[in-house]
Amino acid sequence: MFLMIITPLTPMTSATNARAETVTAFISWTTGPGSVTVDDQSANYVTNVSGTYVRSEFNFHYSHANDFMDTTLPKASFQNWNKGQSLMWIDVPSSWGNFSDYWGIALHNVHDYNQEVSQYENSDNPGFNESNFCLFQETHQIGSYPVTEYYQWAASTWAHWCAPANLTVNSFTYPWVDINIDYTTTGTEYTLFWDILDCASSSVIEGGVVEFDGQSSTVPIDLFYANLTSTSGDYKVYVQLQQNTNVLESFTTACTGTQNGNSGGNNPPSSGPIISSHQSVIKTTTGLYVGETQVTNLTANTAYMYDQYLYPTISDPSTGTVACDESGGHLWHEDASMYIGGAYTGAPKDLVGFVLGSNDSNALPYVLNSNEHYCYSVTFYESAQDSTVSVSASTTFMPLSGFNGCNTEEWCWDVQKSHGTGLSFSQNGHYVTYFDDRLHGSYTTSADGSGEAIANHAIPPGKWYWEFEIDRVAAGSSDMWAIIGVHTGSSFGNTGPSGIGIGLDSAGQGWGFDSNAFAYHNNQHKVTSGVSSWDDEEFYNIGIALDNEAGNLWYSINGQWLTSSGSSSSVEPSTGAIPIFGQDSNGNLAAWDAENGANGLANTTVYPAVSDTSTSQGHTYRILTFD
Structure with a gap:
């Protein structure tokens, strides 16, 4: 039996390609529809629905088929808190031929009118009928928000009590929270808690909790706080994911900073494009900040272009605010285009x-300092030369401090010894990334990263097991361009005669292998023929079994160990799996040892290590030690 690092007597068959649940969250200022003013001019024999309807925390819409408020459509909902009335999108049966799904008024509180108080659970509840719901009878309301307009008609199936009415959409700046939960287990129940905190005092301003079942895809949660409009507001978010009473992940995000008057940019006319969201977010695994923008209200069969910028900022001591400083030019820039076809539905x-960089000294495309504010700006416009349609937005942010090492009881990447260009770490140091523009969905044209990373703890002679998770971009190449393995740590970072790579140094300090079963040591390489490769997919789990008492090293691909006919889960190192160094359980030498003699790994203390060997393709590496 082999031991997993730290954990004793764990069998080799525990190798797995499963991923732990992860949560990403950020809060930022967004500028867009935050309230709707309704001027009711109807006969009002039911009730008068005039008033201001403020955007709800969730995107509620009413589902007639299920008789409850749903949150699965990107349709904003608005609530008149004084009257307990709501303005929302309403799904109605397709068999009701004289009208379809529209914006409408509900004499219900969207937060309280759900399945628990619907007619399914409460027969006394009035439910969906003409006394409680009214749909504006218009044909073009297909976007995420209503528009400023005079609504002359309501659905003729019901009384016309909500029309005619004037609707005025009011846009302003308020906080938006985006939470994404990945790698949950289908059929497992989870609970997510969150608090909106004042950045200065950490006092709780708003809070919430949601229970959900695990899914095979990302679980997104978007929250809108249109009641928090103070220009001096500065907020952060605390999130906590639990399974029963077991806390899986918890953290607090960076602060938004103040609005700077209008951090979301100019509010465009309703007839043109609308920047519906605009923020910078730190990616959990890479530690890189990425600018993310969403546009809506576009025109079908129209070509658009957009420019994205990273700017420095300038502060105003009299108000304590910061704003974009475009006077000296940008720090980073990309441009791109978008064509909207004839089938566009308004989504x-x-x-x-737009990849911005990170607070790591060798980061690409730009090194962000944690004690400085930056500005992410975008301009979106029609491509036609005679068009004047254009909309812009900008937001400021202050990066978190970069990873600076973990405690002595924890396994992570060694931030001091790891090296290279385009190098960034996750906040906890469990992931290291060598930058590639395509890996992050960017048009960046800068040089990509390469280098070597080494773990922070040494492995003395014994029998050990750990895993590497490797993510890369599929960019027309079937090569991983990675060499992984172990290294003594001595002279780590010295490039060998053949270039960067574990085992390519001529001092014999590293033992590595690549995705095509080439073994590398002392700048000598040898392929192991007939075994499986690991270069076709974007993600692989590579298990490492090390016996550095005897000088043997095996690896598995997604839980399957090497065999003469490829790979298999029916064998393991103790039952005949082919090693990459040393000899198998039957005394047969690995290909490298048969070619070059003793490999020098026996009775040698080493560290887990990886190398990114190409500047044309990037990777993210995670070390799993089961500590």
């Missing part, structure tokens, strides 16, 4: 992510 469109 929001995401712009290509």
Whole structure:
């Protein structure tokens, strides 16, 4: 039996390609529809629905088929808190031929009118009928928000009590929270808690909790706080994911900073494009900040272009605010284009992510300092030369401090010894990334990263097991361009005669292998023929079994160990799996040892290590030690 690092007597068959649940969250200022003013001019024999309806925390819409408030459509909902009335999108049966799904008024509180108080659970509840719901009878309301307009008609199936009415959409700046939960287990129940905190005092301003079942895809949660409009407001978010009473992940995000008057940019006319969201977010695994923008209200069969910028900022001591400083030019820039076809339905469109950089000294495309504010700006416009349609937005942010090492009881990447260009770490140091523009969905044309990373703890002679998770971009190449393995740590970072790579140094300090079963040591290489490769997919889990008492090293691909006919889960190192160094359980030498003699790994203390060997393709590496 082999031991997993730290954990004793764990069998080799525990190798797995499963991923732990992860949560990403950020809060930022967004500028867009935050309230709707309704001027009711109807006969009002039911009730008068005039008043201001403020955007709800969730995107509620009413589902007639299920008789409850749903949150699965990107349709904003608005609530008149004084009257307990709501303005929302309403799904109605397709068999009701004289009208379809529209914006409408409900004499219900969207937060309280749900399945628990619907007619399914409460027969006394009035439910969906003409006394409680009214749909504006218009044909073009297909976007995420209503528009400023005089609504002359309501659905003729019901009384016309909500029309005619004037609706005025009011846009302003308020906080938006975006939470994404990945790698949950289908059929497992989870609970997510969150608090909106004042940045200065950490006092709780708003809070919430949601229970959900695990899914095979990302679980997105978007929250809107249109009641928090103070220009001096500065907020952060605390999130905590639990399974029963077990806390899986918890953290607090960076602060938004103040609005700077209008951090979301100019509010465009309703007839043109609308920047519906605009923020910079730190990616959990890479530690890189990425600018993300979403646009809506576009025109079908129209070509658009957009420019994204990273700017420095300038502060105003009298107000304590910071704003974009475009006077000296940009720090970083990308441009791209978008064509909207004839089938466009009004759904929001995401712009290509704009990778900004991180607070790591060798980061690409730009090194961000944690004690400085930066500005992410975008300009979106029609491509036609005679068009004047254009909309812009900007937001400021202050990067978190970069990873600076973990405690002595924890396994992570060694931030001091790891090296290279385009190098960034996750906040906890469990992931290291060598930058590639395509890996992050960006049009960046800068040089990509390469280098070597080494773990922070040494492995003395014994029998050990750990895993590497490797993510890369599929960019027309079937090569991983990675060499992984172990290294003594001595002279780590010295490039060998053949270039960067574990085992390519001529001092014999590293033992590595690549995705095509080439073994590398002392700048000598040898392929192991007939075994499986790991270069076709974007993600692989590579298990490492090390016996550095005897000088043997094996690896598995997604839980399957090497065999003469490829790879298999029916064998392991103790039952005949082919090693990459040393000899198997039957005394047969690995290909490298048969070619070059003793490999020098026996009775040698080493560290887990990886190398990114190409500047044309990037990777993210995670070390799993089961500590």
